[in-house]
Amino acid sequence: MSVAVEIPPTVREELSPLEQQRVLARVRLLLQEQDAVLVAHYYTEPGLQALAEDTGGCVSDSLEMARFGSRNPARTLVVCGVRFMGETAKLLNPEKRVLMPAIDAECSLDLGCPPQPFADFCAAHPDRTVVVYANTSAAIKARADWMVTSGSAEAVVAHLAGQGKSLLWAPDKYLGDYVRRCTGADMELWDGSCVVHESFNSLELERMRQRYPEALVLVHPESSPQVIAQADYVGSTSGLIQAARELHSDTFIVATEPGIFYKMRQAAPGKRLLSAPVAGRGATCRSCAFCPWMAMNHLSRVAHVLESGENEIRLPADIIERASRPIHRLLAFTAAHPA
Numbered sequence: 001m002s003v004a005v006e007i008p009p010t011v012r013e014e015l016s017p018l019e020q021q022r023v024l025a026r027v028r029l030l031l032q033e034q035d036a037v038l039v040a041h042y043y044t045e046p047g048l049q050a051l052a053e054d055t056g057g058c059v060s061d062s063l064e065m066a067r068f069g070s071r072n073p074a075r076t077l078v079v080c081g082v083r084f085m086g087e088t089a090k091l092l093n094p095e096k097r098v099l100m101p102a103i104d105a106e107c108s109l110d111l112g113c114p115p116q117p118f119a120d121f122c123a124a125h126p127d128r129t130v131v132v133y134a135n136t137s138a139a140i141k142a143r144a145d146w147m148v149t150s151g152s153a154e155a156v157v158a159h160l161a162g163q164g165k166s167l168l169w170a171p172d173k174y175l176g177d178y179v180r181r182c183t184g185a186d187m188e189l190w191d192g193s194c195v196v197h198e199s200f201n202s203l204e205l206e207r208m209r210q211r212y213p214e215a216l217v218l219v220h221p222e223s224s225p226q227v228i229a230q231a232d233y234v235g236s237t238s239g240l241i242q243a244a245r246e247l248h249s250d251t252f253i254v255a256t257e258p259g260i261f262y263k264m265r266q267a268a269p270g271k272r273l274l275s276a277p278v279a280g281r282g283a284t285c286r287s288c289a290f291c292p293w294m295a296m297n298h299l300s301r302v303a304h305v306l307e308s309g310e311n312e313i314r315l316p317a318d319i320i321e322r323a324s325r326p327i328h329r330l331l332a333f334t335a336a337h338p339a
């Protein structure tokens with residue numbers, strides 16, 4: 001089933017250079033005082049990513065964000081991303097305090113997969129192994145056998161298909177379709193999508209490739225099949241950064257959220273990195289390739305949650321027990337099958 005999702009406007013924080021310096025200094029002090037560390041996604045604003053790197057935190061894709069909290073000794077994890085990322089950190093580290101600068105930062109995949117319809121979907125396919133994408137709530141993970149991320153989905157699904165299992169997949173239909181085509185697995189798909197990646201336009205991309213014939217195309221697998229079909233490389237955010245560094249081209253067209261350019265420029269200095277075209281312009285553009293929820297992670301909100309202790313992720317004990325199982329299964333799998 002498909003659930004309509006409302007997209008909020010993308011609101012960035014405008015700080016003067018002086019205010020920015022003050023907030024940065026305050027956050028650095030609070031992180032030390034509170035034995036806290038920043039765990040940031042590549043789609044957050046560059047200033048936050050730089051701060052996370054500079055203070056011993058992490059900037060990564062959702063798989064590494066999940067791993068980092070358990071490896072790092074800090075007592076408090078400040079998760080700069082969207083809500084499911086904070087929940088995953090809490091599920092894996094229930095003894096730690098997990099704060100989110102933007103606890104109201106949702107994800108269209110998570111919003112588009114509510115617990116009751118999902119339970120009905122599972123009940124309609126009782127013989128299928130339930131595989132859910134990381135971009136889901138803890139309640140959905142509690143109903144799942146496996147959790148996967150974009151960086152691990154293909155390997156896990158190939159492994160399960162190799163055991164003769166039929167799968168139920170939720171919520172991203174595009175990633176599900178891509179993995180199904182790569183592996184040949186028998187997969188029943190939920191009808192969900194990422195409003196950001198869905199906005200990349202395949203016809204405009206064809207035109208852009210004609211204008212830049214030397215460019216290689218890097219695509220996140222939450223994009224439509226018509227966009228994926230034009231890719232020279234398909235992968236997770238970490239995979240895309242690695243591809244920009246390693247592939248032999250000086251120009252790349254990149255179909256993912258533009259926040260990634262901060263780390264991609266560091267990884268591939270001197271290369272030309274172009275955003276893939278989106279459907280619509282100005283007012284007709286649904287998200288203009290920006291994730292409006294990731295943009296809620298303002299620097300001053302980081303200072304505020306550390307000062308106030310607000311926005312702590314709290315989950316019921318039974319949900320922690322059930323929802324952490326499919327994540328631990330994934331982490332054990334990736335440890336045994338390094339990419």
Ligand code: 13P
Binds near residue numbers: 060062063149222
């Ligand atoms: P990655 O795991 O590739 O970072 O993807 C997370 C995400 O939300 C992409 O839209």
Ligand code: SF4
Binds near residue numbers: 135196291293
């Ligand atoms: Fe969710 Fe898409 Fe934003 Fe990623 S980019 S957090 S999938 S809405």
